[in-house]
Amino acid sequence: xxxxxxxxxxxxxxxxxxxxxxxxxxxxxxxxxxxxxxxxxxxxxxxxxxxxxxxxxxxxxxxxxxxxxxxxxxxxxxxxxxxxxxxxxxxxxxxxxxxxxxxxxxxxxxxxxxxxxxxxxxxxxxxxxxxxxxxxxxxxxxxxxxxxxxxxxxxxxxxxxxxxxxxxxxxxxxxxxxxxxxxxxxxxxxxxxxxxxxxxxxxxxxxxxxxxxxxxxxxxxxxxxxxxxxxxxxxxxxxxxxxxxxxxxxxxxxxxxxxxxxxxxxxxxxxxxxxxxxxxxxxxxxxxxxxxxxxxxxxxxxxxxxxxxxxxxxxxxxxxxxxxxxxxxxxxxxxxxxxxxxxxxxxxxxxxxxxxxxxxxxxxxxxxxxxxxxxxxxxxxxxxxxxxxxxxxxxxxxxxxxxxxxxxxxxxxxxxxxxxxxxxxxxxxxxxxxxxxxxxxxxxxxxxxxxxxxxxxxxxxxxxxxxxxxxxxxxxxxxxxxxxxxxxxxxxxxxxxxxxxxxxxxxxxxxxxxxxxxxxxxxxxxxxxxxxxxxxxxxxxxxxxxxxxxxxxxxxxxxxxxxxxxxxxxxxxxxxxxxxxxxxxxxxxxxxxxxxxxxxxxxxxxxxxxxxxxxxxxxxxxxxxxxxxxxxxxxxxxx
Amino acid sequence: xxxxxxxxxxxxxxxxxxxxxxxxxxxxxxxxxxxxxxxxxxxxxxxxxxxxxxxxxxxxxxxxxxxxxxxxxxxxxxxxxxxxxxxxxxxxxxxxxxxxxxxxxxxxxxxxxxxxxxxxxxxxxxxxxxxxxxxxxxxxxxxxxxxxxxxxxxxxxxxxxxxxxxxxxxxxxxxxxxxxxxxxxxxxxxxxxxxx
Numbered sequence: 001x002x003x004x005x006x007x008x009x010x011x012x013x014x015x016x017x018x019x020x021x022x023x024x025x026x027x028x029x030x031x032x033x034x035x036x037x038x039x040x041x042x043x044x045x046x047x048x049x050x051x052x053x054x055x056x057x058x059x060x061x062x063x064x065x066x067x068x069x070x071x072x073x074x075x076x077x078x079x080x081x082x083x084x085x086x087x088x089x090x091x092x093x094x095x096x097x098x099x100x101x102x103x104x105x106x107x108x109x110x111x112x113x114x115x116x117x118x119x120x121x122x123x124x125x126x127x128x129x130x131x132x133x134x135x136x137x138x139x140x141x142x143x144x145x146x147x148x149x150x151x152x153x154x155x156x157x158x159x160x161x162x163x164x165x166x167x168x169x170x171x172x173x174x175x176x177x178x179x180x181x182x183x184x185x186x187x188x189x190x191x192x193x194x195x196x197x198x199x200x201x202x203x204x205x206x207x208x209x210x211x212x213x214x215x216x217x218x219x220x221x222x223x224x225x226x227x228x229x230x231x232x233x234x235x236x237x238x239x240x241x242x243x244x245x246x247x248x249x250x251x252x253x254x255x256x257x258x259x260x261x262x263x264x265x266x267x268x269x270x271x272x273x274x275x276x277x278x279x280x281x282x283x284x285x286x287x288x289x290x291x292x293x294x295x296x297x298x299x300x301x302x303x304x305x306x307x308x309x310x311x312x313x314x315x316x317x318x319x320x321x322x323x324x325x326x327x328x329x330x331x332x333x334x335x336x337x338x339x340x341x342x343x344x345x346x347x348x349x350x351x352x353x354x355x356x357x358x359x360x361x362x363x364x365x366x367x368x369x370x371x372x373x374x375x376x377x378x379x380x381x382x383x384x385x386x387x388x389x390x391x392x393x394x395x396x397x398x399x400x401x402x403x404x405x406x407x408x409x410x411x412x413x414x415x416x417x418x419x420x421x422x423x424x425x426x427x428x429x430x431x432x433x434x435x436x437x438x439x440x441x442x443x444x445x446x447x448x449x450x451x452x453x454x455x456x457x458x459x460x461x462x463x464x465x466x467x468x469x470x471x472x473x474x475x476x477x478x479x480x481x482x483x484x485x486x487x488x489x490x491x492x493x494x495x496x497x498x499x500x501x502x503x504x505x506x507x508x509x510x511x512x513x514x515x516x517x518x519x520x521x522x523x524x525x526x527x528x529x530x531x532x533x534x535x536x537x538x539x540x541x542x543x544x545x546x547x548x549x550x551x552x553x554x555x556x557x558x559x560x561x562x563x564x565x566x567x568x569x570x571x572x573x574x575x576x577x578x579x580x581x582x583x584x585x586x587x588x589x590x591x592x593x594x595x596x597x598x599x600x601x602x603x604x605x606x607x608x609x610x611x612x613x614x615x616x617x618x619x620x621x622x623x624x625x626x627x628x629x630x631x632x633x634x635x636x637x638x639x
Numbered sequence: 640x641x642x643x644x645x646x647x648x649x650x651x652x653x654x655x656x657x658x659x660x661x662x663x664x665x666x667x668x669x670x671x672x673x674x675x676x677x678x679x680x681x682x683x684x685x686x687x688x689x690x691x692x693x694x695x696x697x698x699x700x701x702x703x704x705x706x707x708x709x710x711x712x713x714x715x716x717x718x719x720x721x722x723x724x725x726x727x728x729x730x731x732x733x734x735x736x737x738x739x740x741x742x743x744x745x746x747x748x749x750x751x752x753x754x755x756x757x758x759x760x761x762x763x764x765x766x767x768x769x770x771x772x773x774x775x776x777x778x779x780x781x782x783x784x785x786x787x788x789x790x791x792x793x794x795x796x797x798x799x800x801x802x803x804x805x806x807x808x809x810x811x812x813x814x815x816x817x818x819x820x821x822x823x824x825x826x827x828x829x830x831x832x833x834x835x
Contacts (some may be wrong), residue, residue: 093714150719176721204721309725359726361716391716418716475715500714 025051035060054078061085062520064102064126065545066567069110081120081145082111088523088563089473089498091125092150095525095561097549099576103127105135106574112139120145120171127151133158137165144196145171152178156186156207163189170223171199184209184232190217197221201228203252203283208232211240219244228252231285235260235268242271250280251298256310257286265294273297282306289316299323306331308357314340321347329353334369334391341374345381353387354378361391361418372399379406386444387412394425395452400434410442414449420476420501423453430454436461439469449473459483463490471496484508488515498523506533509562513537516544521565529559537564538582545571546582739814741795745773745822756817761810769793773822780806791824 020028029052032038042052058081059072065086072079086102088095104126111118118140128151136143143166148154156179162172163186187202187209197217202209209232218224218241227245229238233254242248260268275298284295287310299305302324307317308331317332317340327348332340334356344351356370372395379385385407395417404410415434423430431452439445439462446468450458454477462469463486470493478484484504487497488511497519505528516522531548538546549561571581739756752772759765766777778788785804786792793805797816805813805820 090714092719093717094720095714176719178720308722357722358716358718361718361723361726362711391718416716420712420715473717475717501712 022047022051022054026055030055030057033058057081058120059083063565063567064104064107065569065572066520066565068569069107069114071568073110073114077114079115080118081122082107082115082118083122083124084126085124086126088521089125089496090500090523090525095500097576097578098152100579101127101572101574101576103129103132103574105129105132108132108135108139116140117142119143122147122149123151124149125151127153128158129153130155130158130161134161134165137161142168144168145173145199147171147173147175148177149173149175150177155180156182156184156205160186160189163187164191167191167194168196169194170196171226172197173199173201174204175201176204179205181205181207183207187217188213192216192220195220195222198223199226200224201226201252202230203228205230206232211237215240215244222247224248226250226280228282229254231255231283235291236264239264239268239271242268242275246271246274247277248275249277250304251275251278251282252306253281253283253285255285256283256288256291258288258291260291268294269297276301278302280304280306284310286310287312287316289313292316292320295320296323300325302327304329308333308355311335311359312340313337314343318343318347324348325350327351329387331355331357333357333359335359336370338370338374338377341370342377345377345379348382350384351378351382352384354382354385355387355389356391357389358391358418369393372396375399375403379403383407384409386410389414389416391416391418393418394422395431395434396424396426397429397431397433397437398424398426400431401437404438404441408441409444410438411444412447413438413442413445414447414473415451416449417452420451421453422451430457432457432461436465439465443468445469447471450477451475452477455479456483456486459486463487466491468493470494472498474499474502476501478502478504481505481508481511485511488512494518495520497521499525499527501526503528505529506536509533509537510540513540516541516564517566519566521563523561523563524559525561527562529562530557531559532557534559534562534582542583543567547575548580548582549578550580739817741817741819743769743772743820743822745775745791746824748773754820756814762806762813765805766793769820769822775822777822780804782807791822793820793822795820 025047029038029041029048032041032052035058038052038056042049053076055078056076057079059076059079060083061067061072062085064084084104084107086104087100090096091100102125104123112135116139119142121136121143122145126148128148133154136146138161146162146166146169154177159172159174162169184205184207190197190213194217198221200217209230211233214229214233215237218227224245225248227241227248228250229241229252231254233241235254235256236259238253242251272294278298279301281295281298281302281304284307287307292312299320300323303326305320305324305327307320311333312320312335314336317336321327321343324347328350330344330348330351330353332344332355336343341356344354356374358369360369370390370392372392375388375390375392376399379402383406386409388410389412392415395415400415404413417431424434431450432455434452435448435450435454435458438448445466448462448466448469448471450462450473456479459474459478459482462472466472469491472487472491472494474487474497481504483502484499485508487494488508494515495518500523502524504524508527509524509529510533512522534546534548538544543566545565545567547563548559549563550558551560554560571583575581740753741756742751742753744751754768754772756765759768762780766780770777775791776789777791777793778786780786794802795805795813795817796802796819798818802821808816
């Protein structure tokens with residue numbers, strides 16, 4: 001569908017600054033992929049704003065409540081691909097009630113009208129029902145890519161609808177969702193003449209699929225590049241699949257449970273031998289030593305090895321790593337121990353990302369698992385390491401300081417010392433100096449998760465040094481309000497701050513008044529914030545949504561869980577009873593407990609450029625970008 | 640939050656255990672051994688397992704005073720539900736399949752460890768493993784004098800609740816009766832002699 005000529009005329013006047021016809025500008029701008037670049041471009045001038053809007057094919061919305069689907073559709077008329085994120089991240093850890101919201105359906109309804117040719121939808125932490133999936137499958141004839149990560153509310157029936165109706169589907173990626181796994185029959189719903197699949201990831205489903213249907217599907221989809229099978233696929237099945245698809249670039253095996261005859265073993269060995277293009281290997285449930293060598297031939301070009309469901313010992317890991325000279329990303333369970341990580345240090349000089357998950361997270365006494373020694377060993381051998389997620393039971397300040405000295409390029413440093421509030425186990429001191437070293441040394445740091453015993457000093461360091469930090473997770477840390485204040489007063493690029501079980505109260509919360517509009521969101525739970533503090537925040541900052549959830553049996557005045565985020569559409573109207581939406585508009589109507597009846601047009605995005613907002617915001621022109629809240633808010637909302 | 644491994648509370652097992660004994664000789668909760676039993680070396684009374692400590696405290700008690708399990712904290716450690724759910728049953732399977740796990744504590748070490756006894760073929764291997772694990776030397780075993788040559792001695796609690804020196808019984812009998820291990824040190828170790 002082409003640009004609407006009438007809209008064009010409206011904006012065509014003598015103040016146009018660009019010598020290029022719109023079409024040329026659009027063409028040029030369509031080459032921009034990064035949404036941050038696009039946001040910057042759209043602020044240059046009106047012509048660029050329009051051209052960018054018309055040429056934007058992919059929209060990224062980091063918080064589904066920051067904006068409405070109507071506004072999105074009005075701003076970007078030609079979108080083919082949408083990424084939408086919903087619930088706060090702590091919903092992954094059961095801190096958010098199931099009916100909290102983030103329902104994708106209202107979005108789909110608008111998209112069906114405005115983006116009937118939508119091709120791609122990627123959802124993270126959204127509530128998705130079977131009805132929505134069916135609606136999606138039926139209303140978008142060009143639909144190609146569906147990715148659901150950490151979503152919930154749907155069952156395998158919804159997947160069946162997708163398989164049945166999406167004739168042009170190229171990607172179906174179902175990961176770590178709260179899915180009602182009723183049966184594997186959805187896979188048999190792909191029609192026999194359906195051949196377009198390139199990516200199929202059903203690794204996290206448990207029910208058996210009809211293997212013959214899967215085999216036929218894989219055989220006829222010649223462009224299949226990514227296949228991540230579920231545990232229910234046996235080794236024998238795997239062999240048959242690999243024979244059909246030697247062109248695979250990413251493979252997730254099923255269960256590696258030993259059960260092959262010698263002849264079958266040889267066949268499978270052969271099949272793995274044919275996988276010359278494999279760059280990613282995952283799955284490997286029940287991986288056991290005798291069967292690991294099967295994988296070796298396929299490992300030569302491997303860049304990503306995901307062993308996070310394989311209970312491997314150190315020597316098993318080492319043997320596998322010897323086969324992977326080009327490894328860049330490695331995910332393992334801590335069953336490999338420090339010794340296994342020494343092997344990582346010795347064998348993976350190109351390693352950029354390491355994630356070590358705990359096999360036994362809830363047993364405090366047990367030290368299977370890794371210590372500071374393991375990560376230290378990795379840091380000596382893998383100098384390019386820039387992403388680490390490390391679950392451990394003991395750590396020292398000195399070790400962390402050495403680790404970041406060895407690897408100063410960290411962009412993501414997520415350290416989880418599993419016992420809350422645990423000090424340096426050698427010196428018994430807080431872990432302040434560890435994170436001080438991290439933020440001082442790693443100037444490119446974008447994401448940080450802290451843990452262990454931490455005083456306000458840690459946050460002084462973070463505020464002072466973490467100039468590029470965008471995401472910060474804090475738990476069981478800090479001594480006083482000052483800690484949170486330091487974070488909010490420093491960290492110029494902070495976008496997401498999530499805090500739990502810290503002694504930060506209203507003073508801390510309110511010290512961020514100036515800051516929250518430049519952030520995507522703030523989460524605070526089990527801190528010392530009260531309802532009054534939240535109400536004050538809501539009153540002072542009408543463009544923020546302040547939501548409070550209370551725990552059962554807690555004091556009336558306590559704000560147990562607080563979620564604050566900027567939005568151009570005001571408080572949401574789909575909040576369940578357990579979520580209190582505070583806003584200055586609603587304070588009056590709140591007194592009698594009646595549901596909020598807020599007028600969405602109050603916050604409506606004005607048309608460019610002269611119409612003043614009804615809230616009274618003034619347009620100050622480009623000389624003063626700070627006042628372009630509404631335009632800026634959009635950019636922030638979609639970032 | 641669902642999941643979580645139930646903490647195996649030895650005290651309760653003791654309470655419900657059927658024992659032979661005269662009425663009145665109750666099962667004492669203290670792990671101290673009356674020296675009156677045959678073939679069992681006397682050990683000084685051990686302290687009771689420590690009480691619950693709900694706050695995320697800095698200090699951990701040493702040796703066997705492992706803090707009683709804290710109430711499991713919702714959403715901590717931060718692991719996605721999918722991973723939590725898929726690891727729990729597997730861990731149980733792995734343990735069931737893999738053999739006999741017993742806890743090993745050492746005086747002075749902040750944490751217990753767990754080892755699989757079936758991995759070892761006999762006492763020498765087990766002792767070597769313990770030496771490696773805790774970075775110490777255990778010394779030579781002799782039936783008469785216990786462990787000579789070091790300040791540490793490995794002991795274990797058997798099915799009857801008695802504390803024995805590792806090596807006192809044949810390996811197979813040890814495997815079938817050992818409930819937990821404890822490495823004691825200092826005067827307690829040197830003081831160990833045979834007989835009551």
